[in-house]
Amino acid sequence: MRINRHFLELKDSYLFRRIAQEVAAYKSANPTADLVRLGIGDVTQPLAPAVVDAMAQASRELGVRETFRGYDDGGVGYDFLRSAIARYYAARGVAVSDDEIIVSDGAKSDLGNILDIFADDSLALIPDPVYPAYVDTNVMSGRRVAYVEGSERNDFLPAPQDVPDGVTPDVIYICSPNNPTGAVYTRDGLKAWVDYANAVGAVILFDAAYEAFVQDETLPRSIFEIDGARTCAIEICTLSKIGGFTGVRCGYTIVPRELTDADGNALLALWRRRQTTKFNGVSYVTQRGAEAVFSDDGLAQCRANISYYLENARIIGGALQSLAIPYRGGTNSPYIWFTVPNGDSWAYFDRLLREKHIVGTPGAGFGQRGEGYMRLTAFGQRDKVEEAAKRLTDN
Template sequence: MIRPNMYYNELKDSYLFYNIAQKTKAYTEQHPGTELLRMGIGDVSLPLCDAVIKALYEAVQDQASKTTFHGYMPECGAPFLREAIAKYYEKRAVHLSPEEIFVSSGASDELGDILDLFDRSNASLVIEPAYPAYVDANVMAGRKILHLASGEENSFLPEPTEEIEADILYICSPNNPTGAVFSRSQLQAWVDFANQKGAVILFDAAYEAFIEDESLPHSIYELKGAKTCAIEICSLSKTAGFTGTRLGYTVIPKALKRAGMNLNDMWVRNRTTKTNGVSYIIQKGGAAVFTEEGQKQIHENIRIYKENAKVLMKALDQLGIWYCGGKNAPYIWMKCPEGMGSWEFFDYLLHEIQVVGTPGEGFGSCGENYFRFSTFGAPEDTKEASERLVKLLSR
């Protein structure tokens, strides 16, 4: 008799964004014709930039001719894209070989798949509040999870301590959901800790393009010793609007070894066994992101999202509400007013001003009295939501 993966029984009843969808669906059914201002889920609202669209069209045309047609792509990524990404890192004085870069269908996929590299006995450390998939992927794998709490007292940027006994360390900077960003010294402390303990950092750098303070690290490999303890997982979803086209990349340095095994070699074997690679068309579009024109255009879109952040931050400043994020990240993490719980505040905004955000409790117990706003919405919606927020909370 077949035995299913019983660890699924240990998952929470439903996923955070599913709960939000159900609540908003119920509201709109009860209030037909009402338009909601959605500031919750982190999907982008601007289209792919012209450089990417042009590359996608050209790639489609390539598939129409026998001489330029591409079938299966290399499982670890097309050389032209791996080389383009390596040159992108060179601009920050991070030297990687193309063979250390693996093209993926997105960071979310990789954050789950990468656990194949580690024995089930390895414990994972998740800094809370945290992206829910970190926890769920480890629960599904039957792995022990340690939760490291963070809060206003450390600006949601905790330091490692000797008491931590974990093998896999999740770090997201700029952080989702808090928008907090580790400084060089703070991140160096985690790198040193991982090397000392023999742990491996899974560094989620999906939002690095939103950092405008150049004193802050974009890549963990800007820190001394990171190549012997860290895997970096990146995405073009928020950087370049690839949420609907799906493309990302993972960096595993050849210097990263544990118990006599080379994790780069292991991932090559994993990818060549479990995937057939990302399509030629999508990889050509991705390569356009790393051209001079592509970088210029995606940062024009990012600038619009950053303006949204300024509008929201101005509203919260006017209300005297504590928050972090926004300046170097596409998320704003605010404290719920009047001691409200995060789901209580969600319902309050939905019913009073038809604004949808994300309850902090969905990111772990540390988020109970906090709330996340995404800045990926349309500017006019962000402006309207901010005005409604100020009017409501000024009462």
């Protein structure tokens, strides 16, 4: 057989696996080290009580013939969940219809799999630095990638005028609030991208994974808050952060009906076809848990968790501030992004691990322009975060 040789072009192993391996090796050599893990963006707060109750109840329903459920028809998500998501958007004035929402097991899956519906020779425009899976999934399928630079010059919010000369993208990735920099686009900032995408005929893949962290009401949480987005944008979101669902697995993708190629082929129909052919839906138990996230009680409980993480971010930020280390993020985002000494982020990762027993994520893992920076996450438990802050400021 012949393998897909594009896999051999991938750099090292996937960032977070590499970090896990390096940490495991250190831990194995230093078994007594009490590590504080502020590396991977994984949550630590337990699920909201409303969610747990819904999931335990759904599990029991599946054990009774009268309430048993098999395949979620078509695998696009139960009506009860799709309408709960639509209401979550409607509550902030964003109109999306249930049938434009396709439920999945998570944003990472959708961000990778959505490429199936685009031509093989599509050109992806990807911010640098950014969540590394965007690049890896394009490289894996042999697609061309161009980068648009995020840096202090543009506050890590690249704009259409930063697109390199000669590059006309087919697909544009935007992640706001940004992973890893914590930067958040303003409405005007997103409007510029929407106008650009409509002008060049590109599709924006808007990764809204961190929308629940936006506290400043003047900042957009959905691309569909922006006029013109329905003809150029797909929004991909997850319950991993709002609901603490990293281990429960639920996300969704919104494809507006108006979004078509030049021949009028609807991307919604293509994505639906992709999913119904290569996916079979999300666990009923997970979908009932997800529905509960968007209930009044669930949202209140989930928002308390978001506040908890934002307080963590404030504590980490305070430690950096007291060391006079400039940082970004942490206010409308769970991520703190700061400059490392000597510009070598893997060296600083090692130093932080060895000297402070703190696990961070080296900026270089997010792209060439991430070199020189470090990402810390606010998803830890409070006592661990406080311990990390203490270790950072102790000499």
